[in-house]
Amino acid sequence: MAKISEIEPIVLAHSEKGSATWASVMIVVKVITSDGQVGYGEAVPTLRVINVYNTIKQVSKGYIGKEAEKPEENYQEWYKQDFYLARSFESATATSAIDQALWDIIGKELGAPIYKLLGGKVRDKIPVYANGWYQDAVTPEDFAEKAKDVIKKGYKALKFDPFGPYYNWIDEKGLKEAEERVKAVREAVGDEIDILIEHHGRFNANSAILIAKRLEKYNPMFMEEPVHHEDIEGLRKYKQHTSLNIALGERLISLKEAAFYVSEGLVNILQPDLCNIGGITVGRKVISLAEAFDVEIAFHNAFGSIQNAYSLQLASITPNLYLLENFYDWFPQWKRDVVYDETKVEDGHVKVPEKPGIGVSINEKLIESLKVEPKELEVLEEPVWVVKGTWKKY
Ligand SMILES: O=C(O)C(=O)C[C@H](O)[C@H](O)CO
Numbered sequence: 001m002a003k004i005s006e007i008e009p010i011v012l013a014h015s016e017k018g019s020a021t022w023a024s025v026m027i028v029v030k031v032i033t034s035d036g037q038v039g040y041g042e043a044v045p046t047l048r049v050i051n052v053y054n055t056i057k058q059v060s061k062g063y064i065g066k067e068a069e070k071p072e073e074n075y076q077e078w079y080k081q082d083f084y085l086a087r088s089f090e091s092a093t094a095t096s097a098i099d100q101a102l103w104d105i106i107g108k109e110l111g112a113p114i115y116k117l118l119g120g121k122v123r124d125k126i127p128v129y130a131n132g133w134y135q136d137a138v139t140p141e142d143f144a145e146k147a148k149d150v151i152k153k154g155y156k157a158l159k160f161d162p163f164g165p166y167y168n169w170i171d172e173k174g175l176k177e178a179e180e181r182v183k184a185v186r187e188a189v190g191d192e193i194d195i196l197i198e199h200h201g202r203f204n205a206n207s208a209i210l211i212a213k214r215l216e217k218y219n220p221m222f223m224e225e226p227v228h229h230e231d232i233e234g235l236r237k238y239k240q241h242t243s244l245n246i247a248l249g250e251r252l253i254s255l256k257e258a259a260f261y262v263s264e265g266l267v268n269i270l271q272p273d274l275c276n277i278g279g280i281t282v283g284r285k286v287i288s289l290a291e292a293f294d295v296e297i298a299f300h301n302a303f304g305s306i307q308n309a310y311s312l313q314l315a316s317i318t319p320n321l322y323l324l325e326n327f328y329d330w331f332p333q334w335k336r337d338v339v340y341d342e343t344k345v346e347d348g349h350v351k352v353p354e355k356p357g358i359g360v361s362i363n364e365k366l367i368e369s370l371k372v373e374p375k376e377l378e379v380l381e382e383p384v385w386v387v388k389g390t391w392k393k394y
Pocket residue numbers: 019020021022023131132198200250300301302325384385386387388
């Protein structure tokens with residue numbers, strides 16, 4: 001059986017930026033086997049580009065020489081070595097990206113897309129929701145105009161963060177501003193469209209509860225990360241005082257972390273990120289964990305087109321899928337070109353790619369031409385994790 005002979009982290013950048021600064025670059029992992037097979041994965045940049053790049057090199061030491069077609073065993077072996085894997089975002093994303101590439105290699109060896117290796121599709125098209133669409137939106141009118149464009153593209157659901165620069169607590173002025181933005185979007189899209197409210201984990205429980213009571217009249221389908229990510233007691237309090245669906249999961253980096261939120265009943269829509277949670281090997285286990293508790297899945301999918309391709313493969317085998325997050329229509333063109341623009345959104349759905357492994361072709365020449373040295377991201381008043389141009393009051 002082929003051995004893993006090379007693992008190369010590659011940072012891609014381009015002058016054309018997308019809607020989220022933290023995804024202005026892509027970190028790609030290229031794995032090559034002893035018989036020349038090549039697999040690709042994607043790691044998460046955010047504010048850790050240099051650290052993730054270097055961690056991929058360190059994690060690779062635990063994978064080089066291992067059998068390429070054994071991602072499960074390789075993950076278990078690495079878990080033994082990497083004492084802080086479940087506590088280290090850098091380790092988790094590096095391991096996830098390498099794991100993705102190994103599943104890509106197996107699929108290519110067997111001539112089958114990953115969904116086939118996992119028992120087959122339960123749907124041929126993936127229903128998606130829009131994010132990234134509200135760049136530079138500030139006033140309610142801005143949000144309403146842009147929301148109409150989203151619906152014209154055929155999306156049946158859209159997510160946005162209506163809170164401007166408010167953080168930790170929110171006052172009456174902030175509540176009013178958020179309500180006016182949500183009201184404008186609801187009036188623009190009508191009652192049939194799912195509105196998803198993103199909080200980016202910025203509020204204390206009291207403020208999050210005030211927000212829920214203020215916005216519930218607009219029937220949001222879920223409230224994402226309403227309280228600070230590590231605020232378990234705040235989340236319990238939020239759940240006790242509101243009736244809205246809680247969505248979270250993008251920051252989870254292990255199966256057992258996901259199991260905690262699901263078994264404690266603290267999440268209704270789980271949003272694992274295949275570039276954080278442990279790649280395909282752990283991602284498929286999280287799907288079943290959620291299914292056992294009647295929790296729905298909406299994979300977090302906010303970085304690049306390789307992550308998007310893997311998310312489509314796993315979304316196709318997920319019986320308890322709500323919707324797949326999608327930035328694709330608001331990606332800079334270069335990100336779409338990395339996969340030859342093979343995962344277009346049509347009428348709010350994406351056809352499941354059928355090519356072996358990752359499902360799409362990878363534009364290796366473009367990757368070569370976009371290669372840059374790992375670098376720090378600028379830290380400005382507007383945090384890198386918001387949709388650009390929205391950290392504003394009006
Ligand atoms: O996609 C999500 O759920 C995120 O929390 C990430 C941000 O919304 C996205 O990158 C826009 O900044």
